[in-house]
Amino acid sequence: MWIFIIAELSVFALLFLLFSYLRSSDSVTFLAGQQTLHPQAGLINTVALLTSSACVAQAVNAVRQNKSAAFGWLLLSIPVGCxxxxxxxxxxxxxVRQGFDLDTNHFYTGYFLLTGFHLLHVVLGIVILGFMSVRLWRGCYLPSQISGLESGACYWHMVDLVWVILFPLIYVIH
Incomplete structure (x- = not known):
């Protein structure tokens, strides 16, 4: 799992660098593009992902302590992540209603590719959380046998970490 996470973080890092380079070469277009975004939506997404990650962390901690609350925490992480x-x-x-898409300019190409790629990771993360919830419900995770749960939690935290970098990169930094 760590090799996969490092590979994914490397791909995102390259995309972040490309986006930053393009922004530095055409700051006027990027500033205009940023002004069409909804920073409140980005903030809501940040709070949602951080809260969902906190729920996952609580679930892992509860399994380690052999507490029954683990399932509830893990299950709660799914709708919050959604x-x-x-x-x-x-x-x-x-x-799109305003007429912006991948072909509009470099800003929107970068925006849709970066956030779309991240969105795919969020969807995969939700699927993983669902899979882990079923396994937790079936009693597959015990305090001494939680490596699968920890691996899935690490993936979800990686998705969260990427957004914590992506949000300021796209919405905040001028």
Whole structure:
């Protein structure tokens, strides 16, 4: 799992560098593009992903302590994480309605590719959380046997970490 996470972080790092380079070469276009975004949507997504990650951390901790609350925490992380998906799709819809898409300019190409790639990781993370929830419900994770749960939690935290970098890169930094 660590090799996969490092590989994914490397891909995102390269995309971040490319986006930053393009921004530095055409700051006027990027500033204009940023002004069409919804920073409140980005903030809601940040809070949703951080909260979902906190729920996952609570679930892992509860399993380690052999507490029954683990399932509830893990299950709660799923709808909270889904808030990101709903808000991001709404944001895409708003931009497309205004006539912005992948071909508009370098800003929107970078925006849609970076956030779309991240969105795919969020969807995969939700699937993993669902899979782990089923396994937890079936009693597959014990305090001495939680490597699968920890691996899935690490993936979800990686998705969260990427957004914590992506949000300021796209929405905040001028």
């Amino acid at each position: 808030i990101y998906i709903v808000v991001k799709l709404w944001e895409y819809q708003q931009l």
